[in-house]
Amino acid sequence: MNLCDIIKTPIRRLKTKAQYQSLGDPRNNARAHADRLAQALKIDMIQWFEPTTENYFGRISKTEIEQALTEAKGADFAAGVSGLKKADAAAYAERQIAGTGWLPALLKIALIADQERVGRCRSSGPR
Numbered sequence: 172m173n174l175c176d177i178i179k180t181p182i183r184r185l186k187t188k189a190q191y192q193s194l195g196d197p198r199n200n201a202r203a204h205a206d207r208l209a210q211a212l213k214i215d216m217i218q219w220f221e222p223t224t225e226n227y228f229g230r231i232s233k234t235e236i237e238q239a240l241t242e243a244k245g246a247d248f249a250a251g252v253s254g255l256k257k258a259d260a261a262a263y264a265e266r267q268i269a270g271t272g273w274l275p276a277l278l279k280i281a282l283i284a285d286q287e288r289v290g291r292c293r294s295s296g297p298r
Contacts, residue, residue: 206281228261243273
């Protein structure tokens with residue numbers, strides 16, 4: 172590799188980074204596009220995906236398992252996870268979340284996620 176090649180490589184990386192920042196990162200646009208497509212096709216991921224130890228909980232941190240349990244069942248169900256081993260926490264989460272319809276954020280369609288936020292705001296608002 173000559174000096175010219177050594178200089179060109181970081182310049183290419185900077186140029187690519189600048190293009191992403193100026194045009195908007197296409198990876199962010201991909202999520203919005205996927206949400207619109209899922210809404211148009213009326214895809215309900217709850218019918219297609221059930222989080223298990225093997226396909227989800229075994230691949231995330233204990234903190235993320237706690238967050239999932241809190242979202243799906245409430246803080247009471249998530250409280251004991253911190254004292255468990257990772258494999259036990261994943262198995263516990265699988266048992267507790269089974270049948271609730273909970274999905275990881277990446278699988279939720281934006282419209283559904285917005286509706287859930289509005290519902291939580293209404294239920295926790297002034298009475």
